[in-house]
Amino acid sequence: RMAAAPPSYCFVAFPPCSKDGLVVFGKNSARPRDEVQEVVYFAAATHDPGSKVECTYIEIEQVPKTHAVVLSRPSWLWGAEMGANEHGVCVANEAVVTREPASESEALLGMDLVRLGLERGATAKEALDVIVALLEEHGQGGNYYEDGSSCHTFQSAFLIVDRNEAWILETSGKYWAAEKITEGVKCICNQLSLTTKIDAEHPELRNYVRSQGWWNGDTDFNFSEVFSLADDHLACCSGRESLEKQGGDVSAQAMIDVLRDKDSGVCVDSESFLTTASIVSVLPQDPSFPCVHYFTGTPDPSRSIFKPFIFVDDVKLVPKVQSPSFGNDDPAKKIPRFQEKPDRRHELYKAHEWARSLLENDQDKGQKLMRIMLDLEKQGLEAMEDLLTRTEVLDPAEVMDLFFDCVDTELKFFK
Numbered sequence: 001r002m003a004a005a006p007p008s009y010c011f012v013a014f015p016p017c018s019k020d021g022l023v024v025f026g027k028n029s030a031r032p033r034d035e036v037q038e039v040v041y042f043a044a045a046t047h048d049p050g051s052k053v054e055c056t057y058i059e060i061e062q063v064p065k066t067h068a069v070v071l072s073r074p075s076w077l078w079g080a081e082m083g084a085n086e087h088g089v090c091v092a093n094e095a096v097v098t099r100e101p102a103s104e105s106e107a108l109l110g111m112d113l114v115r116l117g118l119e120r121g122a123t124a125k126e127a128l129d130v131i132v133a134l135l136e137e138h139g140q141g142g143n144y145y146e147d148g149s150s151c152h153t154f155q156s157a158f159l160i161v162d163r164n165e166a167w168i169l170e171t172s173g174k175y176w177a178a179e180k181i182t183e184g185v186k187c188i189c190n191q192l193s194l195t196t197k198i199d200a201e202h203p204e205l206r207n208y209v210r211s212q213g214w215w216n217g218d219t220d221f222n223f224s225e226v227f228s229l230a231d232d233h234l235a236c237c238s239g240r241e242s243l244e245k246q247g248g249d250v251s252a253q254a255m256i257d258v259l260r261d262k263d264s265g266v267c268v269d270s271e272s273f274l275t276t277a278s279i280v281s282v283l284p285q286d287p288s289f290p291c292v293h294y295f296t297g298t299p300d301p302s303r304s305i306f307k308p309f310i311f312v313d314d315v316k317l318v319p320k321v322q323s324p325s326f327g328n329d330d331p332a333k334k335i336p337r338f339q340e341k342p343d344r345r346h347e348l349y350k351a352h353e354w355a356r357s358l359l360e361n362d363q364d365k366g367q368k369l370m371r372i373m374l375d376l377e378k379q380g381l382e383a384m385e386d387l388l389t390r391t392e393v394l395d396p397a398e399v400m401d402l403f404f405d406c407v408d409t410e411l412k413f414f415k
Contacts, residue, residue, distance in 0.1 A: 019248070036074070075344045094157040165181065167180055242264065279294065351414035
């Protein structure tokens with residue numbers, strides 16, 4: 001039996017399910033419990049012809065120009081679990097298991113493809129095209145975890161969203177299918193979800209599955225049925241109902257509430273897996289308003305706070321949510337890989353560990369701290385809501401330090 005994929009959840013809500021012409025995106029990243037996730041920003045850049053980019057395991061051709069991106073990522077790898085770019089594109093990735101064993105040989109990770117899609121795509125469709133072209137050229141494979149003792153490999157699914165539409169992209173090796181979404185609420189998790197509504201696909205997809213004897217061509221082509229192991233493609237999404245119950249009022253707060261819900265299983269806290277970081281993005285359909293991206297940068301959203309980030313030039317970097325860098329001495333970069341595990345905790349992560357022990361050992365103090373934190377989060381959410389209903393144009397100087405200040409304030413509370 002193949003290892004179960006980590007049970008992450010991603011969501012998108014479009015009007016009329018969401019509030020005031022906003023597209024709302026969210027993801028909980030379920031990963032091995034002790035893995036540290038950092039939040040990193042990379043400015044837009046131009047690159048010399050012929051230059052290369054070193055991804056987690058392999059080097060590929062760089063493009064002439066990359067967009068500015070903000071990413072939440074396991075700090076040992078190059079790519080990201082989820083993130084956004086300056087053009088209001090958001091991408092999240094899910095590890096999935098299909099009837100085809102995922103490749104152990106090192107290629108692009110699903111998480112590398114998240115970052116590559118964001119750096120190279122100015123719309124959701126462009127990001128999708130980038131991802132499938134790179135899959136075709138380089139393939140996917142390699143260890144998903146920082147684990148020297150065994151190789152954990154998966155296929156990938158992606159939720160790719162911009163202000164106008166979303167694409168669900170599901171892959172097995174280099175083969176893929178995608179569905180376009182422009183309304184309602186959609187959830188993807190660690191199982192294939194595409195059925196017969198396919199809006200784009202690998203040109204050889206149907207020939208390939210026929211040649212494998214997985215489909216005879218006489219029935220409707222159902223991607224999940226063809227590619228899933230036995231009964232794996234059952235409805236997976238417990239969070240969707242709670243979003244649909246909001247009845248046209250899905251907001252950043254509603255998405256945060258869904259991501260915090262442990263009873264539904266959306267907020268994972270199990271023996272092997274934990275929600276190690278979360279994101280919520282609000283993308284106004286009116287392009288004159290900025291997109292707002294909220295990151296926790298810490299594990300367990302029910303004990304973390306969502307802090308807003310807005311893309312502007314000269315945005316202030318936030319070293320306190322960045323893990324230490326080990327350069328070429330990083331055990332993730334040496335072959336054989338992962339022979340040791342360095343301490344990758346960043347300052348905010350360490351402060352959270354202290355707060356967690358407080359919550360567990362001194363409930364009154366812990367509860368009080370949590371109330372203060374949630375109040376801080378609420379102020380941020382209200383300030384952002386105000387920003388998205390204003391008529392005057394956003395002054396970049398006003399939000400340049402936004403994420404920095406929120407992290408700083410959070411740390412001060414822990415001191």
